[in-house]
Amino acid sequence: MSFMEFVLAAIGIASAIGVVGFRNPLSSAFSLIVHLLAIAGLYALLGAHFLAVSQVVVYAGAIMVLVLFVLMLLNLKSESGRRIGIVRSALTVGIGLVIFLSISAPMLAQFADLPQATLEQNIKSSEGGVKAIGELLYSQYMVQFELSSLVLLVGVVGAVMLAKRKNVQLMPREGGMGGVK
Amino acid sequence: MEDTRLALVVLVPLVGAILSYVLGRAAPRIAGILATAAVATSFCFVVSLWQALEGGQTFSFTLSSWLSFSNIKLPLEIYFDKLSAVMCLVVTGVGSLIHLYSIGYMAHDESRPRFFSYLNLFIASMLILVLGKSLPVIFIGWEGVGLCSYLLIGFWYTNPDFASAGRKAFVMNRIGDLGFIVAMAILYHSCGSLDITVLNRPEVLARIPSEMGFIAGIALFLAATGKSAQLPLFTWLPDAMAGPTPVSALIHAATMVTAGIYLMARMFGVIELAPLVPAIILWTALATSAIAAIIAISQNDIKKVLAYSTVSQLGFMFLAVGVGAYSVALFHVVTHAFFKACLFMSAGSVIHGCHHEQDMRRMGGLAKSMPLTCLSYGAATLAIAGIAPFAGYFSKHAILESLAHAHNPYLHSYGELIGLGATAIAICTAFYMTRSFILTFLGSYRGEGHPHEAPMVMTAPVLVLAVLSVVGGLVLNHGFFTYLQGPLPPVATHSGGGILGSVLGSVPGLIGIAAAYALFIVTPAVKDQIRKVLWVGEKVSSGKFFLDEILGLLVIAPFRGLSVVVSRVLDQSVSIGTGNAIGGISRAVGELTCRVTTGQVSTYVLWMFASAAFLLYCFLPVR
Amino acid sequence: MNALVPFAPVLALSIGSLGYLVSGQFLERARLTSLFALSLIAAAAYLIVGLMPMAPTLPHGFIINDFSKFFAVLACLGAFVSIIGTASSLAEEKIGMLSEYYFLMLTSLCGALVMIFASDFLTLFIGIEVASLALYCLCGARVTKESSSEAALKYFLLGCVSSAFMLFGIALWYGVTGGLAIAPINTAGPLVILSFVLMMVGLAFKIGLAPFHLWVPDVYQGAPTSVTTYMSCVVKVAAFAALFKIALNAFLLPTEWAVGILWFLSVLAMTVGNLAALQQRSVKRMLAYSSVAQAGYMLIGLVVLGDTTSVLASSVFYLTGYCAMTIGAFTVLSVLGPDADSVDDLKGLVKRSPFLATSMTLFFLALAGLPPSMAGLMGKVYLFTGALSSEFYGLAIIAVLNSALACAYYFRVPAAMLFQAPPTSEPVKVSVLSTFALTFCAATVIGIGIYPEPLVELCEAVAAVAAR
Amino acid sequence: MTIPWPPLSSLIVVPALGALVCLAPWFSSKIDTKARFVRLWALGVSMLTLVILAAIARAATMSHGAVLGLEEAHQWIPSLGITYHLELDGLSFAFCLLTAIISLAVIAWSAKPASAGAGWYALLLLGEATVMGAFLATDLVLFYIFFEAMLLPVLGAMALWGGAQRLNASLKFLIYTMAGSALMFLAILYLGWTARAMGHTLDGNFAFEITTLASMKMLNPTEELVLGLAFLLAFAIKIPMVPFHGWLPDTYREAPHGVAAFTAALLGKVGIYAILRFMWPLFPTFMVQAGPYLAAAGAVAVVFGALVAMAQKDLRSLLAYSSISHLGFCVLGIAGVSTMAMTGAVFQAVSHGLITAALFLTVGAVIDRQGSRDFDRLGGLARSIPLTAFFLMVFSVAAVALPLTSSFVGEFLIIVGSWKLFPAWTTVALLGVVLGAVYTLTAYLRTMFGPLHDTDPRTGGDIRGFDVVVLAGLAAAIIALGIFPADLLGMISPAVEVNAVPSVVADSSVALGFSR
C-alpha cells in the first residue's frame, strides 16, 4: 500500500467518522465532502479516472451542493435534545463490529493471496478511462444506461411533486426552527 | 303365544292417561272416571288372560323390534306367565280400587286431570315392568314407575319441599338403576341375551364367570334396594309421603316398591349364582327392617308411620328372598298390598276427614266419627301385626318359617339369630301399628274442627281391601306356592299349620299389641318412664337414625363440594383458564412485537443492522 | 427494430408515461388521466403476453420467459386493478398533481417490470431503484398530511439502506464471479453465502419479511391508501420475482445453507406479523402486519424447494391469490375515505354499504384462509402440501398454527363491519370503477378457490421454467 | 352406487341457494318488509331439503334395499388430487336427517332475535348447507372446507344477535376451532402427500378420498399416532371433549336460542361423525391404542360435565355443560370396536341433537318470558306457562335417558356395548347417569316448581302456534326414535361396521392390541 493510498484511506475513514460524529449537520456535510474527495482520490489511485472525476462532479459537486443548500434553507442547528445513550451506542458499535467482521473476514480471506502477475495484468486492463467506459455504456450497458435516465426523471418529477404545493405557501415557522413541535 | 289382549293390558291405561288429561282439561270430573275405567278394563283383561293360563302356557306380544339390529335381538316384547299374572292382578286390582278411592280423595283438587293421568301412566309403567320379557323392557317400566313416582310425589309442586322429595326419590332410584344397567351389561356379554326366559336357564347361567355373577347379583340387588327402599337407599320413601295419599297407597306401598322383590324373583337364577349375594340381601333386609321398625315407633305423622312400616315389611320380603323363598316373598307382596293399601287409604280418609291433618297427636277418638275407616284400619293393623287368621299372618309366618330352612353357607351359624331378629321386628311392627291405631282412633279428639267420615266412593274400596286383608291370606295360602312353582323354585313350606300353630304364630303380634295397649292405654306413666330411660334410643329413633344426615354428609356434601371444586378449579381455572391464558400471552407477545416499531428511523435501522448481523453471524460458515 | 421488441412493454410504459406527463400538464382531468394510465398498463400487459420467450443475451439485460411474463402480467394486473379501484378516492386524498402521481405510478410499475425481466444484477438494481424511488415520492404524495411525509421519509431512508445492502451483495457477487449476470454460479464458499445474505437483506426488506419489516406498518399506514393498495401488490410481486430468479438461477437453490436463512425468515415473518397484528386498532397497520405474515407463507415455497417445482408453484399461486385479497382490502379502505383507518371507522359498514362490507369480508376470509373465498385456503393446501412433501414438518406446523392465530385479528374487521352498530347511517358511495375493481378482486378470490385448476397448471408451468 | 335423481349435491345446493335468495332483498332495499315471506321461503327450503333427503333414502332403499354407499363424485382439482366426492350411507344419513330436522325446527321456531331479518334465515340455511356438506363429503379436503365453513354462519348469527359479550364469545369460538383444525389440516395434507409418495394413486398425484386412502394401509404406527392425534384434537375441540371445551360456555351463553340449539345439536356431532367416518378407517392401529384413553376421556367428560352442570346457576350454562356430559357417552361409544357401542354412539348423537335443540328452544322460551336465566329469578313457572313446562318435562326426561326416549337407546347401547371393552370407564360414565338426573331435575325444580317467581314477565305467556308444533314434532321424533329405533339402527350399524370394524379385524397384529 502506497503512502498516498494510506493517507487517502486515513482521511476517508476519519472524515467518515466525522460525518457520524459531528453534532452540527453542517460540519457533517463538510466532513462528507472531504470523505467523498478522499474516495475520489482512491479511485484515481486505482486507475478509475473516469469515476474519480464523476465522483468529484456528481457527488462532491452536485449532490453535496444540494445537501448544503437544503441545510442552509432549513437553517438547522445541532441536533437538539437528548444524547444517544451509552448503551445504545455500545450496542450499535458492537453490531457494526459484527457486520464488519463477518463481511470483511471472508472477503479478505478469499482475496488475500491473489496471483500477483495476473492481478497486475488485470489492473492494467481495467484502466477506467472515459473511452473504455463510454464504449461499454453505449454497447453492453445501453439498456441500463437508458433506464438510468428514467431514474433521473423520477427524481425530477418526484421532487417536483413533493415540493410543489397548490395554494400552500412555504411558511417559515415562528420561534426558530428545528426540534420544536 | 301372541295375544293382543296382552298389549291392551298395557295400552289401555296408557290411552287412559292421555285421555284423562286431554278430556279432563275440558271436564275435570270425567278424568277420574276415565282413569278408573281404564285400570278396571286392564284388570279385566288381566283376569281373562290369567284364566287362560294353563300349565306351562304363556303369552307374549311384541310391540316393536326396538333395539334389534345387526345380530342384536332386543325386541320390545311383553310376556305373561304366572309370576306376571300375580303381579298384574295386584297392580290392576288394587290399582283400580285406589283409582276409585282417588276420585273421592282428589275431588276438590283442581289438577285432577293431571293426577289421574299420572296415575294411569304409572299403572301402565308398572304393567310394563311386570310384563317385560327382557331386562331392558323391564327397565322401561322400572324407569317409568320412577318417573311417575317423581311426578306424583311432587304433585303439589308449588311447595318446594314436596318437589324436592320427588327429586330425592328419583335420584335415589337412579342410583339403584346403575345396578340394573350394570347387571344388564354383564348378563348381555356373558349370556348374549337379556331375555328373562333365556337367562334363567341353567346352561345359560353357567356361562357367567363367577366373579361376574357376583357383581351381577349385587348389581341387581342394588337396583332393588333403590326401588324397594332398602338400606342404604330407603330414606326417599318416608319423604315420598309428600304426595297425595292415594299415591302413597298405590305406589309407595302396594305396587312400585315391591318391584325390587319382583325383580329378585324374576332373576333368581342370577341372584343365586354367588351364595354371598343372598347372604348380603338377607343381612341388608334384616337391618333395614329393624331400623325402619324402630324409627316407626317414634313417628307422629300417620303417613310416616305407615311409610316406615312399609320399609320394614319390604325388608321382611327381602328376608324371604335372601333365603331363596321367592314365592313366599311374593306372597307377602300380595298380602302386604292388601293391608298396606288399606292402611294408607284409611289414613287418607282420616287425613281427609281431619282437614288435611296428618299428625297423630292432633287426632284421637276418631273411631266414633269415622267407624268404617276405623274398622278397616283395625283389620289391616291386625293383618300387618300377623295375627291369625288375618292375611299378614300367613305370609309373615311363611317368611319366619322359611328363614329356618336357610341353606346358605354364609348363614349357617346365624340361622337362629336371624329368626330371632325377624321375630323381634314382628313384635315391633305390631307395637307401633297398634300405637298408631290407638293414637288415631281411640281416646278423645285432640284436633280442631269436626272430623267426618269419608264419602262412599272412598270408603267402599277401603272396605274391599279390608276384607281382603282379613281373608286374603286364608284364601290364597293353599294354592299360592304351588301355583308359582313353574316360574319360581319350590319352597319347603307348608305354612298356616293347624289352629295351635296359628295361635303360636300369632304370639309375636299379640305381644306387640299387648305392649302397645299396656303402654298407651293402661299405664301411660310407665311409657313416659321408659322414654326417659331410653332417651338415647328415642333420639335415634325419632331422628330416623340420622340416615339423611349421614347420607348428606357422606355422599351429597362431597359431591356438592366436588361439583363446586370441579367447576371453579378444573373448569374455570384450568380448562377455560388455559385457553384464556394462551390468548392473553399471545396478545402480550404481540404487544411486545409491536413495541419494536417505535416510529423512529434510527431504531428501525438498528434493528435492520442487528438482524443482518444475526443472519451473518448465524448462517456464515466462518465466524 | 427487432432488437427493441423485448423492451416493448417497458418502453411503452416509460415513453407513454413521459408523454402523459407532458400532456398532463395541460389537461388536468381526473378521469381522463386515470383512463390514460390504465390504457398504458393494459397496453403493456398486452405486449407482455405477446412477447416471445427469449434467452438472456447481452446487451439486453432482459430475460423473457414464461416465468417473467407471468409475474409481469401479474404486476400489471395488480397495478391496473389498484388504479381502477382507487382512482376515485384520489380527489378526497387531496393529491392534486394527478399527472405526476400517475406518472410516478407508471414509472414504478416500469421499474417493477424491469426487476421482473432483469437478467443481470445491475438491471435488477436499477429496476429496484426506479420502482422504489417512485414509490418514495408516492408515499409522500399526500403533502398536506403529516403522516404521509413521515412515511415517505421512513420508506426513503430505510429503503436506501436496504438498497445499500443489496448493492453490497451485488458487489460481492461481482467480486466472486467477475460479472454481473444472473447466471448459475460455479463456485461455492462463504462469499457466495455472504452475497446471498446481503441481497436477501435487501429483498427481504422490499418484500417486507421480518425482521426487516419495520417500515411496513408505518408506510402502509402513512401512505395514501391508493398508494398502499398499489404497493402492497406490485412491490411484492416484483420483489418475489426477483428473489425467485436470483435464488434459482444464480444461487442455484436448493442448497443446504440457504434453507436455514430462508426458514428463519419465513418463520419469523409469519410469527411476528401475526403476533403484532393481534393488537392493532388501525386496519391499515393490521393489514401491513398481515402482509408480513403472508409474505412469510409465500416464502415457504422457496424454503422447502425440493426436486419438484410444484412447491415453488404453490408460492406463485399463493402470491397471485394474495394480490387479489390485499388489493381488494385496501381498495375498500380507500373507498371509505382518506382517513378511514381505525377498526371503529368500519363499524356497521354493512348498514352503510352492504357491497363494501360483503366484499371486505370476503377478502378477510380469504386472508384467513376460510371459505367461501377459498383462494387463501387453496393456497395453503398447495403450500403446506409442498412443505410436507419436502418433509419440513416444523415449518408446516408453525405456519398452520400461525394461520389459526391470524384468525383472531382477521375476525375483528368483519366483526366490526357486520356485527356492530354504525356511528352514522349515512350510506357510502362506491364509484363504478371501484365497484368493478372490488367485484373483480372478489370474483378472483372466490374463483381461484373454487376452480383453481387452471391457475395451478399455469403456476406449475411458470415454476418449471423458473427452476430450470 | 349412484342414483340418478336427485343428486346428493342437492342436499347442499338447495339450502345454499335458498340462503342466497333470502339475502337478495337485503342487497336491494329495505330489510324487514318481506320478513314473513322470507320466513315462509326459508321454511319451504328446509322442508324441501328434508323431503329430498327422504326421497334419496327412499329411492335407495327401493332399489338397493338399504341406504348404503350412495355416491356422487366429480373431478375438481386434478393437479392436487382433490375431488368433489359425496357419499351417503347409513352413518351419513343419520346425521343428515338430524341436520334437516334441526334446521327445520330452528327455522320454524318463531322466537328469534328482535333485529333478525332475512339474514337470520339465510345464515341458518347456510348453516344447514355446510353441515350437510360436512356429513356428506368423503374427500378430506372437501370435508375440511365444509368443516370450516359450517363455523361461519353460526358465528355470524351469534355475533349478530347474541348477548352482550357476543363478539368475545364468537372470537373465542373461532380461535378454538381454528386452532383445533389447523393441525388436522396439515394431517390431511400429509395423508394426501403420502398417498402420492407411496405411489398409490393412479395418476401419480395426491389423493384425499377417504376410501382410497383407507384402502392403502400406508401409514406406520408412528405416523398414525401423530396424524391421529392431530385429527383427534380438531374433533375434541369441536365435540367438545374435556378439557377442550373452553369455547363452549361462552358460546352457549351468548348465542341466540336458535343458534345455540343449532350449534349444540349439529356442530359437535360432526366431530363424532368424523371420528367414525375418517379416523377409524384411516388410523385403525392408533384408534385401537387410543381406545382406552378415548373411553377415559368420554367417561371423564360425562362426570365432569355433570359435576360442573350441578354447580351452574344459569340455565343456559347448565345446558351447555350437560351437553358435554351427554356427548361424553358418544365418545365412550366410539372408543372401542363394538358395533353395538358405535351404533349406539351414532344414535345417541342424533338423539342428543334432537333433545338438546329442543331443550335450548324450550329454555329459550322460558328465558324470553322471564327475562332472566338465573335460577334465583326463576321458579314456579309450571303454573303460568304449563305448556312450556310440559315440553320442558318431556325433554328433561328424555335428557336423563328414560327408556322409550331416544337417548335411552343410545346410552343403553353405548353402556352395554362398551362394558366388555372398558368396564371401569363405563362404570365411571354410569355415575353421570345419576348426576344427570340430579342436575336436570334440579334445573326443572328451580325453574318450574316451587312458589311462583313471576316478578318480571317480559312477554305474554306460553308458547303457542307454530312453536308448539315444532316442540311437539321434536318430542314426537324423540319418542318415536325411542320406541322404533330399529330402522335407523339397522341403517347405522352396517355403515359403522364397514367403516370401523373390518379395518381392525382384518389386521391380526392390531387385534392383539385390541384385547384391552
Next chain:
Amino acid sequence: MDPITSYLGIACLLFTIGGIGLCLRRNAIVLFMCVEMMLNAVNLAFVAFSKIHGNLDGQVAVFFVMVIAAAESAIGLAIILSVFRSVASIETTDAAELKW
C-alpha cells in the same frame, strides 16, 4: 496484505461506519449522508473488484450507482423538505407519529 485487498477492508469499514451513523443520528439529512457514505463504500468495493477481475463492469456499476444516488438525493431532500413543512423539524424523533 495486498493493497487491493485493503481497499475491500476499507470499503467494509466505511459501510459499517455509515450504518453506525444511521443508527446513532437523528437528523434526517445526516442520515441521508450516511446512506450516501454506505453507497460510496460499496462503490469502492466495486472498483476494487473491477481491478481484481480486470474488467470494467464494476466501474460501470459504480457509474450507475452514482446516477441513482443523484436521483435519490433529489427525492430524499424533497421528502425531507416536505417533512419539515409539516413537522417543522427534520429530526426523526419528531417525525415519529406512526408507530406500534
